Structure formats: C-alpha cells, structure tokens
Amino acid sequence: MIQTKRNFVFDFDSTLTRVEALDVLAEITLVNNPKKEEIINEIIEITNLGIDGKISFTESLERRIKLLNAKRSDLSILISQLKEKVSPSIERNKEFFEKFSEDIYVISCGFKEFIDDIVKEYNIPSERVYANTFVFDENDVIIGFDSENVLSAHNGKIQCLKDMNLNGEVQVIGDGYSDYVTKEAGVADKFFAYTENVEREKTIENADHIAPNLDEFLFVNKLPRNISYPKNRIKILLLENIHPDAFQKLTGDGFTVETVSKSLSEDELIEKLKGVHVLGIRSKTQVTKKVLDSTKKLMVVGAFCIGTKQIDLEACKENGIVVFNAPYSNTRSVVELAIGEIIMLMRSVFQRSMELHSGEWNKTAHGSREIRGKKLGIVGYGNIGKQLSVLAEALGMDVYYYDVEDRLALGNATRIDQLEDLLSRVDVLTLHIDDNPANKNFIGKEELELMKEGAYIVNLSRGFVLDIEALRDALLSGKLAGAAVDVYPKEPRANGEYYTELQGLNNVILTPHVGGSTEEAQRDIADFVPGKIMAYINSGNTVDAVNFPNIRLPRQVQAHRFLHIHKNVPGVMAEINKVLAEFELNITGQYLSTDSKVGYVITDVNKEYNKKVIKALKKVEGTIKFRVLY
Ligand SMILES: NC(=O)c1ccc[n+]([C@@H]2O[C@H](COP(=O)([O-])OP(=O)(O)OC[C@H]3O[C@@H](n4cnc5c(N)ncnc54)[C@H](O)[C@@H]3O)[C@@H](O)[C@H]2O)c1
C-alpha cells in the first residue's frame, strides 16, 4: 500500500516548548524593573488576546515588543533557558524527529532568532523553520519586526502554508487560534490540539484530534515513539472519595483519571469499568468475580486502605489483574483513635457530654476511672495491635494480647495463649484481627459472657467480627460498661441515613468507619498506592502485590519488555521460550515468578526484533494477559 506523503507542521510556543518565549524574554529583560510584575501580566494578557484571536496578531506583537525593551544579548540567555523548557513528550521522542526530519516543519509567529537554535537539536534545519525576524537598532535593541513577513500579519500561518504549497497531507499541531484556523482555511488537512502545556477551549473545539502529548499524536499516526502506549489512553477510575493527591499523582504521570465520590453497585461497576485499566477503591466497593469477568481491560485494582476482602483476589489473579493495598498508611490513625476511645469510655465522657448538651449538669466521679494500671487486652497483634501495645503501655496500661500467630511481645506486653484467659483478665478488650471471613462473630454471646463485669470493648477491625446483638444485650444488662464501635456488619455505600441496634445506648461511642480517616493517613495512602500502580503499569513491578507473584525488576535500558501472565500449568514456559528462540530474539534479561495458579514472566529484549513475535506470544496456550513495554 502506498502511503500518502504526510507533512507535520508544528507550532513552537507552548507546543514544542512548555512556555511562550516572549514571556520568558520579559522575565529576563525586566529582571531589575520595579514594575516587572505589572508589565509581565500585561504581556501575558496581550499574548492570550492574540492567541484567542481577540486582537490582531500584528497588534499583539507590536505591543509586546515595545513592553519588552530587549537587546540582542538577551536572546542568548533566552535560548539557553528555552532549551531547558522543551515539552517533555517532545524531548523523549527525538527518534521521530530524526527519522521524519524531511517531513517536519515549524511554523511559528515567534522569532527565528531563538527558534532555530532550539529546534536544530531536533533535526529541524533553519530552512524548515518559518517564523518572524526581529529588527534591531544601532545599539542592538529590538525595536520591531520584519513587517513584510507574512507571519507578522493576522492569519499569517494560513498565508505561509499557502505559499509553501506542500505536497501531500498537511497535519498541523498546535495550541492556539493561529493553528486551528489553518484547517478552517483549507490549508491543513488535519488539526491536532496540543494540550501538554495549555488547554484552550476553542482550540479543542476546533480540533480533529486532541493530543495531550506527542505520544498520542505519534500513536494515532502509527509513527515511531519512545513509549509503547500513550499514558493518556490508560484510564483510571477512583471511587469512594480517595484523597485528591492520588488524582494529582496519577494525572501528573500522564494517565486519564476519573473520580467518583461514592462506591458503586455491582451493575453500576460493570458498566463504569468498560474501557478502564485501573480501578481504585476503599472498603465499600465489592469487586466480585462477575465484575472482574466482565472487564476486558482491567489490569490493576488498588485498595486505598488495608483491607482487601472486598475484592475477589482469586478471580483477579485468574484474570491477570494485580491488586495492591496500603498495609501501613492508616495504622497510626487507628491506634490513636483506639487510645482516645479507651480514655473516653473509661471516663464516660460521651455520657457526660450528652447530658450537658441536653441541659443537665452531672458532676460525678461515679464509674469514671483512669486508664493507668488497667489491663488492656488486644486481640490481633498485627501492625495495629502492636503499635497500640506500645502507646498503651506508655500511658501506663498493662498490655495482654492474643494472636493466632506467634507474635513477638513488644515492651512488657504479655502474650496469652487462650482467648478465654484474655477475656476474663482484662478491663478493656480491643479487636484488631484481620478481615478473614473465618473471623465472623469471633466475639459473640459466649465470649462476652467470659469478660469481667463492667469491662469495655472496642472494635475498630471489621463489623462482622463482633456479634452486634450479643453486644447490645451485654450493654443493656450492664455486663459491659461501654463500647466503642467503628465498623458494622452492613455498611452503606454512601453517606446518608443509617441504622444500628446500638443507637441510643449509654456510654457507647459510634463512629462511621473512620478509624483510618485522617488527613495524614489518606494522604499517605494516596501516595503509596499510586506509587505501586505506576510501578506496575510503567515497568511491570509487582512488589507488594497482595495476590500476585512479587517481582522487583531492574530498570529497562534500551530494551523492549515483554510481560507475560499465564496459567501456571506445565509446558507454558517451555512454549514461551520456544517462541522467543524461533524469532531469534536477543534476550537481555528474563525474570520469572510463580505461585500455584499463575506465572509471571518478564523478558527484556533488544529493541530490534521481528514484531510478529508479539502475536505468537499472545497465542501461547495458557496466556492470561500479555503486554509490551518500552
Ligand atoms: N476502622 C478502620 O478504619 C480500619 C483501618 C485500618 C485497618 N482496619 C482493620 O483493622 C484490622 C487489623 O489491621 P492490621 O493492619 O493490624 O492487620 P494485620 O494483618 O497486620 O494484623 C492482624 C492480626 O490479627 C491476627 N489474627 C487474625 N485472625 C485472628 C484470630 N482469629 N485470632 C487471633 N488473631 C488473629 C493475625 O495473625 C494478625 O497478627 C483489619 O481487619 C483491618 O481491616 C480498620
């Protein structure tokens, strides 16, 4: 098939570079001017008026040059600064500029005196740069521009392209008015709105295609690029009010992110996940097998919390979907709330406060005790249990704990081998066992009966761990003196009305699953989980994945990386290696990790290879997911 010749016409300011060059020049020339800020703002305003087509370009240029008061010597400073401000995706795709140099032009309403120097590093010679030129006076001060140049006039790019009379298809890539009008005028066949640096509504409206970076432009044009898949095409859905830092971090890396403040039902989730590659949730969204089997593109689920029982981890694995969580980010927050609640319960603070709120003054020491010297029983001596142990001891409590695993006692804490012994010994019992379904009703009627008369209980783990009805009876009968409950057997998907049998009981603190809901914890989670997601998407690392073989990969240097997830059945690896051998690939590294169900093999190969190998690898029997990274 004969491909029509394509001409790629780039704008300069805010497209090839991240900035408007004349704004940078203003910063240089006005450095010691007391009215600097005022003048710069005026220049920016004039630039924008010109870009949006609200004043003629000639007028915009004249007014800016007058305000600039620049000299020839300022231009070399400008050039060195602009070299540092090339758009990131332009910088990383030098190969395209090398291979297609004959077809690339710059048409700019800026000035050749600085553009030439910047773009020659991208293989674009001065002859293919169409731009204005300055006029200097005898003291080398810039006093104007060559008004004969078509680019100094309104709609100059249209005239310039007409005069160039290029053969073949003309694609214009730019961020403003002067670029998109070329399509309207019939001198460009396609207009790409380039939004890596600025997004202008009108430019987007008038575009055939939006290119958030050069990767996207190269991808749609099937041109060589230095990244396997434009990141803006990777769609991330974040549910349940995940801290905005996660959005910032993921969009900052180039992904397209949508946020929804609540969790979704199974059907809503199935619908919403169409075309989504990464899902971020907290504790409320149930990611069931039905949901997972319905998704075509999902690669990662990020649990922006500790618990992962809301996710069918096995079904994720079978579908080649990697799951990450944040195992420590909210530990401290839960511990602080537990400590606070233990004090509040033992001092009947909520009781006193409720009374006073309703107008009753009840100054009494009855049933109000210090926590110093009291016995604290921790069930589940994991990350939270252990940290609570240390802080509670520092406050003078005697700590006892029970765990199904061998856990080293911290400080002076005492390990108790039988739950029953712990229950009958302690003044306050606090639950921190994990969300294993086997822990359902772990503390029920019988266990509560074994507790001391007038003891307290705190549950910040999972709602199903504590039998709520049995707790209610124990509180009403006076067996227990109080309780703090943060988690419930059934929790709603969104904020709103809620009912629990514990409402209205004396000395019962009820909180809506906020143990981990602090600014600090949420910010930390919003840093930790996206870090893991990005490491997997960008390089294949699965370190800390909760359902997948963990692999920490070395950096990929000058290589293409094949990521192959397959069923761990005999013969798959042999078949993969047979295909790699048949295509005579130069393998620079191979890494394999397996568990009983899946194998994850990563092969780094030299960049030059027969691309048909990709199809062959996808066809290997037992393949679950395959992708290429570079
Ligand atoms: N309320 C909140 O907002 C909130 C926040 C964070 C964590 N959590 C929950 O807190 C719990 C603890 O979190 P973590 O990070 O300390 O978990 P972890 O996995 O570090 O510790 C859990 C400990 O419980 C032990 N355990 C499990 N089942 C047990 C049983 N039947 N008997 C005795 N010990 C048992 C485990 O061996 C482990 O040592 C989890 O359920 C988690 O989901 C709640």
Ligand SMILES: O=C(O)CC[C@@H](O)C(=O)O
């Ligand atoms: O913040 C959440 O949604 C859950 C908090 C907690 O239960 C967790 O599992 O980390």
